[in-house]
Amino acid sequence: MKTIKEMTGELNLKYSELASKIILSAGLFLLLVFSSYLMLMTVSFVVAQIFSGVFAVMMSFLLMLFVYSLVFVFHYGFIILLLRLERKMSASLGYLFLGFKHKRISTLVCLFTVFLVVCIAVSSIPLFLSIDFSTQESMMQIFKDMLKLTLVLKLVAAIFFLCFLIFFFPCVFVWSVVYDNSDITGMKAVSKSARMLKGHFFNFLLFELNVNKTSIFVLLGIELIKDFFSFVVKKDLGMFFNYILSFVNFICVILLFTKGSFGIPFYYNMLYGQNNQQ
Numbered sequence: 259m260k261t262i263k264e265m266t267g268e269l270n271l272k273y274s275e276l277a278s279k280i281i282l283s284a285g286l287f288l289l290l291v292f293s294s295y296l297m298l299m300t301v302s303f304v305v306a307q308i309f310s311g312v313f314a315v316m317m318s319f320l321l322m323l324f325v326y327s328l329v330f331v332f333h334y335g336f337i338i339l340l341l342r343l344e345r346k347m348s349a350s351l352g353y354l355f356l357g358f359k360h361k362r363i364s365t366l367v368c369l370f371t372v373f374l375v376v377c378i379a380v381s382s383i384p385l386f387l388s389i390d391f392s393t394q395e396s397m398m399q400i401f402k403d404m405l406k407l408t409l410v411l412k413l414v415a416a417i418f419f420l421c422f423l424i425f426f427f428p429c430v431f432v433w434s435v436v437y438d439n440s441d442i443t444g445m446k447a448v449s450k451s452a453r454m455l456k457g458h459f460f461n462f463l464l465f466e467l468n469v470n471k472t473s474i475f476v477l478l479g480i481e482l483i484k485d486f487f488s489f490v491v492k493k494d495l496g497m498f499f500n501y502i503l504s505f506v507n508f509i510c511v512i513l514l515f516t517k518g519s520f521g522i523p524f525y526y527n528m529l530y531g532q533n534n535q536q
Contacts, residue, residue, distance in 0.1 A: 260528070262461065266468045269524050273517060276343050283343075284516045286351055287336040291329050298325040326371045331357035334367075337433040341523035363436055365444040366429075373425040381418035384410050408488075428452040430462070434526045454529050466521050473510040473517070480507050 260268075273280065302318045309317065335354040342349035357363055388410045431451040436442060442450065455462060467474070480503050487495050495503070 259461075262465050262468050265465055265525070265528070269469055269517070269521060272344065272524065273520055276520075277516075279343060279349075280340065280516050280520055281512065283336060283339050283351060283354070284512070284519065287332055287354060288515075290332045290354065294325045294328045294332075298322060323371055323375070326374050327367050330367045330370045331363070333357075334360070334363050334433045334436075337519070337523060338437050340520050341434050341437065341526070344520065344523045344527055360436070362440070362443045363433075366432060366436070366447060369444070369448075370426070370429070377418055377421040377425060380421050381414050384413045384417070427459075428455060430455065430522055431526045431529075434523055434530075438530070454526070458525075458529065462525055465525060466518055469517050469521050470514050473514040476510045477507065477514070480510075 298321055301321055305317045305321070306314050308314075332354055334357040338356055339349050339351070339353040342353065357367075388406070429448050429451050431454050432447050435447045435450050435454075439447070439450075483503065484495070494500075
């Protein structure tokens with residue numbers, strides 16, 4: 259087994275060679291996700307105008323489940339595209355839609371959709387405890403205390419990240435497992451992914467952190483600067499500095515997402531080759 263430093267160096271080298279293709283694929287994937295979310299908001303608004311009461315809420319909820327399912331279908335194609343790029347195989351942007359062809363992922367898509375709904379529900383608890391949703395006026399009260407609102411939103415984000423990690427980390431190699439094993443579906447794929455990760459949990463986690471350490475430190479630094487000026491100095495950074503920080507933040511998020519995503523098939527291929535040798 260290679261050291262984390264060696265794996266990081268190898269991944270950075272491959273990433274630099276494939277950066278344009280990876281970023282383009284990630285951009286299209288995020289565009290598809292954003293379009294799905296926009297569709298959800300638009301149709302939910304129309305449903306709320308046409309119908310009322312419990313029926314409108316149920317329709318919006320079912321639509322939300324459908325959109326979440328679409329996101330996972332696109333994510334399957336995105337990971338397989340990266341997997342093929344890492345293996346130096348031909349891979350076009352059309353692979354992003356591969357999930358519509360491989361029907362065997364349907365059970366996993368439903369399972370992951372339920373997981374995501376649970377993550378959102380649990381992480382939303384601080385919001386319901388902090389905001390009075392009985393009237394519109396009471397809901398607006400939270401915006402008068404920006405310090406409280408910021409702390410609540412950061413707590414929500416932290417809880418969501420923790421829940422997401424608990425539910426989805428054991429399934430990190432599921433899409434690759436399904437793609438390489440046409441006879442495996444559902445919980446068998448989850449089980450195989452968890453077995454591959456067994457004994458490598460902290461190694462994989464440290465590998466991903468090491469690959470993305472620069473982006474993580476910069477993002478944390480930006481948040482600390484914003485918090486310092488907002489809560490300590492009680493002063494705004496100014497339009498120019500906010501623009502610069504937003505631009506740097508955007509670049510770091512793109513690098514974090516693309517490198518972190520590419521790290522999944524990279525590590526999987528290393529374990530897959532190791533298991534085949536054994």
